[in-house]
Amino acid sequence: MGSNTKFKIGLLHSTIREDEKLIIREAKKKDIPLSVIDVRYQVFNPDKWDNNIDVILDRCLSTSVGFQATLFFERIGIPVVNSSRVVQNCDNKFLTSLLLHEHKIPTVPFALVFTESQAKEAVKELGGYPIVIKPVSGSWGRLLAKVNDDDALEGIIEQKQVLGSPIQKVFYIQRYVKKPGRDIRVVVIDNIAICAIYRETSHWITNTARGAEAKNCTINTKISDICSKTSKAIGGGILGVDIFETDAGLLVNEVNHTMEYKNVQRVTGVNIAAEILKFCQGVSKYG
Incomplete structure (x- = not known):
């Protein structure tokens, strides 16, 4: 490509962590134009957006927020790293597993169910306890549970069904490795x-x-x-x-x-x- 002055990167964020600081410092060091865009202070209106950005780098802490912003920029013709398709494929762990399975890439054996009875059936199909039950979306190792027997499985599923959000009522199960x-x-x-x-x-x-x-x-x-x-x-x-x-x-x-x-x-x-x-x-x- 030509001179760095020909393009500008939009760094999309909701907070600035050390990871984002590294990018900002590197861009300054290399004299790469970088616009730091805090999603909390933007109005994503396609008729009013007026920012000379050539590519968006999504570094939002919230996947839900980043995904909506990614859709916006893609629809108005600005490429986003990563694309909305990649975001979906990664954010939904069940979809990730399905894609890996489809492409014959070795992955942890898995299943998805919606009821306690089918969860017990899935455990059998996965080779028995222990298993790992986790949300289909999430990060930082949160809300994971290693389940060693039926009693624990029943308790975890009941809590998710009674206290959880709708997404918590989807039970993504992996064999414990x-x-x-x-x-x-x-x-x-x-x-x-x-x-x-x-x-x-x-x-x-x-x-x-x-x-x-x-x-x-x-x-x-x-x-x-x-x-x-x-x-x-x-x-x-x-x-x-x-x-x-x-x-x-x-x-x-x-x-x-x-x-x-x-x-x-x-x-x-x-x-x-x-x-x-x-x-x-x-x-x-x-x-």
Whole structure:
């Protein structure tokens, strides 16, 4: 592409975390025009929008908010990273699993049900307890439950049915996978795995937001291949792919479309913020 002055990136956000600060600093360092757009102070009216933006980078904390804004920008002809299709494919964990299954990418065995009786049937089909029950949408390892028997399953489902929102009454169930005290988070940009970390913890939930420690992970051919296939199945873009190591091989667990990457950048030394901006240049009107 030509000079950086030919395009402007709109950084869409609802709060500025360290991840967004890294992008802002990198854009300033490279003299890349960047408009920081707080969704809380915008009126998304297609007849009135007047902002000379060539590509939007969605970094909203709320997927629901970011998704609506993404739809708006796409409809008025501004490309968004990530696209609304990718957001949908990642946000709905059941849909993610279905896409992985459809493309024959090894993933954690799963099922979806709406009643207690069918949940018990799903447990049998998945090989018995323990299982993991989680919302079809969510992040940071929240509202996950490792269920060890029928009594626990009945209690969890009753609470969700009585106290939960409508989405909590959809029961997404996965086989529990015994991990070696860690999982792998891989940063994938444009279908290429650029860096990865191990997230190590003695807890069964391996998430840095829940206290897991980040350590560098060298990307081998197996990790690279499964991440490339996963990215293509999801729709590409900038993704965080979560992988489990098992005796049978690697399993993709989830895919994140607005990943927090500050720990990955710190541990690996890879300038992820620069790679994000480079990718945005490629999908802009002038890419």
